[in-house]
Amino acid sequence: MLKIAVVTAHFPSSAQPTHGRPAYQTLRVLSGSSDVRVFYPHAVYPSLLKPRSRIYDAFDTSYSLPGVKAGYYNYPVLPLVSRPFNGWMAARVLLPHVRSFAPDLIFSYFLYPDGYAALKIGKALGVPVVAMAVGSDVHNIRDHFSAMHTRTVLREADFLIAISDDLRKRMVAMGAPPEKTRAILSGCDASVFHPRERLEARRRLHIDRNAEAVVYIGRMDVKKGLRELVEAAASLHPLRPGLHVYMVGEGPDRPLIEGAIQANNAASYIHALPGCAFDDVAVWMAASNLVTLPSYMEGYPNVVVEALASGRPVVATNVGGIPEILSDEYGCLVPPRDPSRLAQALASVLDRAWDAKAISAHGSRSWETVAGELLEIFESLISARQKATI
Numbered sequence: 001m002l003k004i005a006v007v008t009a010h011f012p013s014s015a016q017p018t019h020g021r022p023a024y025q026t027l028r029v030l031s032g033s034s035d036v037r038v039f040y041p042h043a044v045y046p047s048l049l050k051p052r053s054r055i056y057d058a059f060d061t062s063y064s065l066p067g068v069k070a071g072y073y074n075y076p077v078l079p080l081v082s083r084p085f086n087g088w089m090a091a092r093v094l095l096p097h098v099r100s101f102a103p104d105l106i107f108s109y110f111l112y113p114d115g116y117a118a119l120k121i122g123k124a125l126g127v128p129v130v131a132m133a134v135g136s137d138v139h140n141i142r143d144h145f146s147a148m149h150t151r152t153v154l155r156e157a158d159f160l161i162a163i164s165d166d167l168r169k170r171m172v173a174m175g176a177p178p179e180k181t182r183a184i185l186s187g188c189d190a191s192v193f194h195p196r197e198r199l200e201a202r203r204r205l206h207i208d209r210n211a212e213a214v215v216y217i218g219r220m221d222v223k224k225g226l227r228e229l230v231e232a233a234a235s236l237h238p239l240r241p242g243l244h245v246y247m248v249g250e251g252p253d254r255p256l257i258e259g260a261i262q263a264n265n266a267a268s269y270i271h272a273l274p275g276c277a278f279d280d281v282a283v284w285m286a287a288s289n290l291v292t293l294p295s296y297m298e299g300y301p302n303v304v305v306e307a308l309a310s311g312r313p314v315v316a317t318n319v320g321g322i323p324e325i326l327s328d329e330y331g332c333l334v335p336p337r338d339p340s341r342l343a344q345a346l347a348s349v350l351d352r353a354w355d356a357k358a359i360s361a362h363g364s365r366s367w368e369t370v371a372g373e374l375l376e377i378f379e380s381l382i383s384a385r386q387k388a389t390i
Contacts, residue, residue: 087149228342
């Protein structure tokens with residue numbers, strides 16, 4: 001049985017139980033055929049310099065999830081100042097724990113600092129390293145040093161995986177050897193995300209059975225196109241008085257989004273709601289007429305995969321890996337930052353009759369498939385390393 005050490009903070013924790021759910025789902029399946037251990041590097045700030053976020057107040061290192069063995073390890077950081085050294089510090093703290101596990105291979109989600117830490121540990125132990133890019137680690141690199149260390153991972157890792165082909169091409173443009181890259185698209189849990197009865201879901205969520213319900217589930221971030229969504233809904237509502245938009249999630253830009261709702265006198269039909277439990281995501285999707293994601297940038301957003309698997313059409317922007325998931329046969333693609341085109345697309349999709357089973361058949365890709373594709377790469381690398389040492 002292969003022993004796989006996973007070095008990543010892109011994984012659920014006590015403070016963020018829904019963060020990194022795709023990683024958890026994949027590793028849960030992989031644990032059925034391999035000995036998988038997650039080593040989670042948790043950044044700890046000095047008390048007086050701690051960012052104002054519950055992420056840093058509600059962290060429990062004894063947290064656990066069923067099906068995946070995980071350890072949570074603190075490493076010290078300073079705001080901004082230590083960013084060039086965070087990967088090195090995480091590696092320093094994790095190395096003795098990973099060494100004790102004696103893995104055959106090290107795998108990491110997120111290129112910096114996680115992938116950089118994995119690379120350092122892999123070199124110290126003499127085992128192959130595979131790093132996976134998830135989107136923001138390529139699209140939204142914060143500073144010169146993070147970019148430099150990210151490129152080191154792209155050049156020196158034994159293999160690189162992206163969650164979309166668009167992201168894979170961006171990694172190659174940044175210096176990754178093309179022959180050492182592959183796109184492995186995310187999956188979803190068909191036991192959770194599948195066509196359900198809309199009226200029953202609306203009853204549970206107290207939504208009018210006759211409403212035209214547009215649902216956004218994700219981070220409250222203006223880069224998700226939520227101000228444009230507010231403008232689009234405000235322009236449609238006079239013509240579609242039954243329209244209701246439900247924005248479900250948490251994030252730093254909630255005040256800006258709520259301000260946009262108030263500025264458009266739209267609070268009666270645009271609802272900025274708290275985040276929901278993972279199990280309730282499928283209920284919101286079932287209750288919707290459509291799911292929307294009008295982001296400025298994306299990797300391969302799981303919410304689109306889950307919406308399609310739930311049998312709901314999607315209106316989303318043609319950015320990142322979204323066009324690899326979505327076509328006009330199952331929704332509508334629009335340009336980002338364009339509330340007028342977004343409004344037209346929402347109206348068009350709401351006016352059409354949709355076959356939930358056909359949409360679901362297109363959108364379903366299992367985590368077993370994802371885990372199998374990963375395992376194939378891992379076994380190939382380990383075999384090649386063993387042959388090279390003979």
